[in-house]
Amino acid sequence: MTTTTGRFDLTSWDEEVFDDAEGAKLVRVRNTKAFDGGISGTSAAELLQALTPAGSATYVAIERVDAAVDGRKGTFVLRHSALAAGGGGDMRVDVLPDSATGELAGLTGTLSIAKSPAGEHTYTFDYAL
Numbered sequence: 001m002t003t004t005t006g007r008f009d010l011t012s013w014d015e016e017v018f019d020d021a022e023g024a025k026l027v028r029v030r031n032t033k034a035f036d037g038g039i040s041g042t043s044a045a046e047l048l049q050a051l052t053p054a055g056s057a058t059y060v061a062i063e064r065v066d067a068a069v070d071g072r073k074g075t076f077v078l079r080h081s082a083l084a085a086g087g088g089g090d091m092r093v094d095v096l097p098d099s100a101t102g103e104l105a106g107l108t109g110t111l112s113i114a115k116s117p118a119g120e121h122t123y124t125f126d127y128a129l
Contacts, residue, residue, distance in 0.1 A: 001109070002058075002129075004070050006037015007122045024050045041067020047080070056085040069127065073101025074079060078111060095127070104129065 002085035012032040029047040045063035061080035067073070076098035082091035093111040100107035109127030116122070 001126045001129065002070070004125050004127070006035060006039055007120060008033045008035045008039075009121070011042075015079075024052045035065070035123075037123075038070050039067050039123070041065065043067070045078075045080075056083075056084045057128055060069025069104060069125070071106070072129070073102035074100055074104030076100040076104055076105075076107050091109055117124065 005051040008032040010031055011032070011034050011091060014030045017025055018028055027047075027049040029045075029049060031045050031047065033043045033045070035041055035043065047059050047061040047065055049057065049059040051057045059080065059082050061078075063080065063087045065078060066074060066075045077096040078093050080091070081094050081095055083089050091113065093113065094111045095111075097108060104113050107127060107129055111125045113124055114122050114124075121125050
């Protein structure tokens with residue numbers, strides 16, 4: 001495995017509540033990102049979220065990345081799954097097998113995301129080609 005790191009900015013965030021019933025609000029989000037660092041390029045994602053009044057949350061997403069990874073250009077798809085409750089939680093973001101194109105064909109890997117108190121997003125991408 002090779003590891004690369006960097007940061008990204010959310011360049012758009014379009015949110016629509018589609019179910020606001022008691023217990024949890026269900027939200028559909030479309031967003032775009034600009035990546036810098038080991039991944040250099042852009043992405044577009046579709047998310048489904050559930051948010052509770054007590055602060056628990058979950059989301060699933062599909063994201064297409066159009067970028068260079070350590071200089072190799074192509075596209076690939078990421079699958080997101082996350083759950084947060086009671087101050088803890090888990091997040092998994094991984095490459096959909098067989099989704100990579102161009103110089104990234106054959107790409108596999110997992111991406112971890114951290115958000116600073118100031119709101120900056122950074123990532124660590126462990127991958128193989």
